Amino acid sequence: MAHLSAHPLVVEARRVGAGVVVHLAGAAEMAAAEGLRDRLEQLADQADRPIVLDLTDLEFLGSAALGALLSALARAGHDVGAIRLVHPQPFVMRVLETTRLTRLFPVYPTVDDALAD
Amino acid sequence: MAKTVVIPSELDAAQRAENELLAEIAQYGYSEASQFAIKLAVEEALNNAIKHGNKFDDRRKVGLTFDISADRAIVTVRDEGGGFDPGHLPDPTSDENLEKPTGRGVMLMRAYMDEVSFNEKGNQVRLIKKNV
Numbered sequence: 646m647a648h649l650s651a652h653p654l655v656v657e658a659r660r661v662g663a664g665v666v667v668h669l670a671g672a673a674e675m676a677a678a679e680g681l682r683d684r685l686e687q688l689a690d691q692a693d694r695p696i697v698l699d700l701t702d703l704e705f706l707g708s709a710a711l712g713a714l715l716s717a718l719a720r721a722g723h724d725v726g727a728i729r730l731v732h733p734q735p736f737v738m739r740v741l742e743t744t745r746l747t748r749l750f751p752v753y754p755t756v757d758d759a760l761a762d
Numbered sequence: 763m764a765k766t767v768v769i770p771s772e773l774d775a776a777q778r779a780e781n782e783l784l785a786e787i788a789q790y791g792y793s794e795a796s797q798f799a800i801k802l803a804v805e806e807a808l809n810n811a812i813k814h815g816n817k818f819d820d821r822r823k824v825g826l827t828f829d830i831s832a833d834r835a836i837v838t839v840r841d842e843g844g845g846f847d848p849g850h851l852p853d854p855t856s857d858e859n860l861e862k863p864t865g866r867g868v869m870l871m872r873a874y875m876d877e878v879s880f881n882e883k884g885n886q887v888r889l890i891k892k893n894v
Contacts, residue, residue, distance in 0.1 A: 712863035
């Protein structure tokens with residue numbers, strides 16, 4: 646079995662209509678969480694809705710990064726649905742389910758589905 | 763044979779130590795799911811030790827000890843803080859705590875590892891994952 650890959654987190658945002666799609670690739674490890682929080686809070690402050698996080702290429706998600714998502718949700722007025730998740734890989738999905746955060750962050754199969762809802 | 767790495771209370775240093783441990787795990791043929799579980803639990807333990815235990819105090823160190831074999835991984839994380847009572851933590855999955863940005867580390871360790879135990883003071887956690 647190969648070493649579980651841990652590529653540095655790369656965050657790329659693009660505006661789509663009134664919202665923004667944020668592609669997260671690599672590992673959302675503890676050392677990357679503060680930068681992620683700052684970026685997501687900034688997007689939330691700009692009032693773009695929804696904020697769609699494309700998790701297709703996200704390899705790892707720890708609780709520090711979950712805290713970043715929750716801080717951004719607070720900045721978005723605690724509005725469930727303001728931050729939407731797309732296509733998390735099974736390991737990442739299990740973290741979301743174990744923490745019950747799928748109750749706050751709805752999960753969609755595609756970016757188009759998340760934007761259309 | 764167990765190996766110990768002593769690191770400063772810095773997240774980047776913890777990340778490097780964690781990667782050293784994970785490279786050893788990979789050599790023993792642990793499944794990808796087990797590697798993910800160990801990475802997650804160790805990261806939570808290190809994060810707690812630096813933030814909540816040592817409170818980012820650069821005079822305080824974190825000790826990471828790991829003993830890896832083909833059968834199981836044993837990892838110990840120790841900080842120099844005052845400790846805490848792991849038996850009296852709020853449930854981070856309850857509705858009233860769900861939006862709090864912190865407080866999930868111990869719950870995730872317990873969910874992903876086979877054994878999680880703390881010393882009496884609460885400044886050291888021992889994690890065990892079987893290689894099945």
